[in-house]
Amino acid sequence: MSSVVNEVRDVAYLATATMDEHGVVTGWSEGAQQLLGYRPEEAVGRAVTDLLAGAAAEEAGRCLAGRSRWSGRVALRHRDGHRVDVELLAHRVVADGGATGWLLVSAVAREPWPLEADAPALGAFAQAPCILAVFDTDLRLVRANAEMEAAAALTEDRMRGLRLPQIWSHPDSEKTEQAMRRVVESGERQSLEAYLRVPGERREHAWSVSLAPLKDHTGHLYGVCFAAHDTTRLHQAQQRLLLLNEAGKRIGSTLDMAHVARELADVAVPRLADFAGVDLLTFLDRGEVPPSDRLSGPITMRRAAHRSVLPGTPEAVVDVGELDIHPESSPSAECLAEGRAALYQVTDDLMARWEAQDPARAARIREYGIHSEMVVPIRARGVTFGVAFYARHRSPVPFAQDDLLLAEEITARAAVSIDNARRYKRERMTAMTLQRNLLPRRLPDLTAMEVTSRYLPSEARAGVGGDWFDAIPLSGARAALAVGDAVGRGIQASAAGGRLRSAMRTLADIDLPPGELLTHLDDLVTRLSADEDSEIPGATGATCLYAIYDPVSRHCTLASAGHPPPAVVTPDGTADILDLPSGPPLGLGTLPFEAVETELSEGSLLALYTDGLVKSRDRAIDEGLDALCDALAQPAPSLDALGDTVLRTLLPARPDDDVALLLARARAFGPDRVATWEIPPEPAVVSRIRREVTAQLMDWGLEKLVFTTELVVSELVTNAIHYGQPPIRLRLIRDRTLICEVSDSSSTAPHLRRARALDEGGRGLFLVAQLAQRWGTRLEVRGKTIWAEQDLSDD
CATH class of the missing domain: 3.60.40.10 (PPM-type phosphatase domain)
Incomplete structure (x- = not known):
């Protein structure tokens, strides 16, 4: 195949200068001196307009106003007075102290530089579906295809002779140029990932960059091939998967609903949204059964969590823990009523409707420039728990359907964790109620x-x-x-x-x-x-x-x-x-x-x-x-x-x-509250014991209980003498009741029975049960004790 020689203008030198926002020259390169003849000490401090020829001085301010980059052909005035026409590229830059200014770049051509290539190859280069460019060994652009021109929003002629950081003023451009320098030094290929926004785009793109050495037939390296593929969709898909993976790890680490809500907000900001909030229905506060009716009308929810890229979360209308009422036509209420997520691009018509229903929230939207919102119901296992909402104001890119799907996915994971926490809370409350009742x-x-x-x-x-x-x-x-x-x-x-x-x-x-x-x-x-x-x-x-x-x-x-x-x-x-x-x-x-x-x-x-x-x-x-x-x-x-x-x-x-x-x-009972008698196993002693018990009751001021106590003591002591085994002991205890105890060494406990008309015995315990407030038998290590209590109240 025949070859042709494509003549391409090389670059003799680069003329660069910097100026501040007021149009005063702050930096002057050797190339600028070579172009216009001014030494640095003569140029620095002068107004840029002094260096422009003709009407260019009047148009300079209008060209740069409101822009971050500008390119075009301008007429400059040489130090000796003659006119110099150049292609100029201007970048807005930020100085170390935070002040903004401009970087001015112009490439000055020299004699043509030959680049051998086949005609079909040149056509393929020009029409390739990816960004292609050729840089010389000084890392200045020599050739650029149509995709490169579109991405940079500059023609090949205007880019020729410029270095990559001068075409795109971005840290990743510096990183890419360093890789290009390694290609020139080592002669080996390099690849890397870059992230930058092209002119006219609000979203930052992801680029897969490949760099290869260019050599002639003798093996002499004369340049670097620059190829970049837009991998934004793949990068976004990877980021979504990473966010989903992070949500799976971080959300649901505890069985606390408020903590789960905070985890959801933390995962969403700043990787998905600039502001995120979680509102939960109030039935969760009380551990009640979820409402069976469809949610409608103004809905009251409690703010469980929120987070913002701004310190202090100033976008929030209510603080965490406070109740928030969502009007019927608000995005949150509509989302809960319909049971599906919604995506809103904030327009004037939408703002007018929201201002009529919820002026406080609408005022925050206007104040912080929120331009895009997503509202997602928090729902799991057929139960709705609340709503999660996401907003963007710092990021200029509005939410898209892919973002809504991602928000639904991470919210669904949080909903399952909130339901688990709700079930745990209900079980815990039930167990605690049961525990307290038991x-x-x-x-x-x-x-x-x-x-x-x-x-x-x-x-x-x-x-x-x-x-x-x-x-x-x-x-x-x-x-x-x-x-x-x-x-x-x-x-x-x-x-x-x-x-x-x-x-x-x-x-x-x-x-x-x-x-x-x-x-x-x-x-x-x-x-x-x-x-x-x-x-x-x-x-x-x-x-x-x-x-x-x-x-x-x-x-x-x-x-x-x-x-x-x-x-x-x-x-x-x-x-x-x-x-x-x-x-x-x-x-x-x-x-x-x-x-x-x-x-x-x-x-x-x-x-x-x-x-x-x-x-x-x-x-x-x-x-x-x-x-x-x-x-x-x-x-x-x-x-x-x-x-x-x-x-x-x-x-x-x-x-x-x-x-x-x-x-x-x-506590201890002293002798003044206890009286004890050792009872001989002789029936004749019962009358004496009755008299001594009566005297004790008189000493205690319990005259009203003398009659009944005599009967109780007689029956219990007589039973112990007849049926028990010595030693036998009688004890009276003056407590809140009068306690009469008779103990013996027999382990045979008596039983209450109803005696028949002709029976000679069996009426003693029945009589005691009728006279006493309570009575009973307790077995001890040796023997038993039969006791009876009488009420000491005045009634």
Whole structure:
């Protein structure tokens, strides 16, 4: 194929100068001196208009006004007075101090420079569907095809002789020129990615740039081939995938709706929008069932989160946490009513409609120049939770349909997380309601002990646990204290803990000793665990601590089923952990439960708790027990204040586990409230005992109870003499009721029965039941005690 010589003008030198916004020359190159004859000290400080010839001086200001770049042919005046016509390219630049100015560039041609090529090759070069250009070894443009001219908005003649940064004033142009210099130095190909906006475009384009050395037939390098492909669509698709991937990682890290909303706003700004907000319907605040009716009319929502590229989020109409009313014709209300996302380009007609319905929001749109909006419903599993809205004002590119699809995708991911958080919140609220209903609403007013309690549900994702506690008045002015922890989390654990507490109360009502009570409770848990049809699974592994305190003897009997030991604080302020054998957890049925008896001085403090108080991920249980003793030893004005001190000292703001704490201060009954008789097993002694009981009642000022008490004492003492075994003891206790107790060594408990007309016996207990307010039998380690209570009120 024949070759032709295409003559291309090379460049002798570049003339460059800079000027400020006022048209004063601030920089002057050697090429500018060579072009116009002025030395730098003669040119710098002069007005540019002094260097223009003819009418060019008058048109210069109009040409540059409101532009970032200008090119054209201008007439200049040489130092000796003759006219010089040049092609001039002007770029607006920003100086280091932030001041703006202009860079003026002109290429001065020299003799033609030959470039050998085939004619078809030249045609292919000119018509190639990508940007192609040839630069010489000085990195000045020699040839440019039509795509290059279109991208630069300059003709080949005007670009010839210019370096790439002078054609496109952009940091990526500098980076590309550095790669071109490596091609000249090494003779090897280079490739890179560049991002810059072409003239006439508002969106920045992505370019894949390839650089190759140009060599003649002898292998001599005479230039660099520059090729650039517009990969904007591919780049945008990659960025969307990256944003979706980031949304998948960041959104839904917690089961907190407000936090999920913040994560959605953080993901969207600034990569998708300049401002993003999330408003949630108010039914989520209360954990209610979602509204079944279609949303219409003005809709009230709560601002859950928002974010902006501007500090302080000034575009927002309401602050986070505040209620926001969306009028019926607002984008948010229409989006919720129709159940689909919408894209708005802000126009004058649209602004007029919004100003009539929501002037405050319209004013913010005008103030910050918001030109494009997207509104997306937050909806998952058939339930609508609110709306997310996205806006642009700093980015000049309006939202497109691809952006709307992306916004719908990331909002959908947030909606699923919000629904998960809603379901968790409902389950947690249900479990907490169940837990509170199964725990005592208020502790009884015991005469044996002053008691107070604290219950703190867990803030962990796993939910509320099965911690429980109770205080129970027993016969003989005694008091029972119990605390337990059922395994598991959520509603099932709460229900299991409530079932254990109910069973324990029932066993406590029949006055079982602590060890025996835990044995019965262990049998119950074992049966529940084995019952496959039980709706509430068994609490295998549940722990429990049960204690009985007698204010007359000041003895406290305790037994533990795998539960942390109680703490005791003596009246002098010394706190210590009680050495108590820890039996197996409930439901294992392996070993018996050993009870321990200790004596409590009046004013001593007994602390029962669950392991969440002393054990955590950051602290061993031994350290927690030491911290508990230190906290209990601190002086406090009241038992309630001490409970608050213990929780504040030992627990973080968001505890990992449920915490139950029961504090009890022991009281003691002195001799003035208790009278005791040892009864010989002789029937004749009954009359004497009646007389002594009457005298005691007179001393106590209980004359009204003399008759009934004589009958009760006679029947109970007579039964013990006839059917029991010595030793026999009678005890009267003056409490809120008058308590009459008769104890013997026989373990045979009497039974109430209705005697027939001709029976000689069987009426004693029936008579006691009629005269007493309450009566009962409690089995003890040795023998039994039959007791009866009479009301001391004046009624």
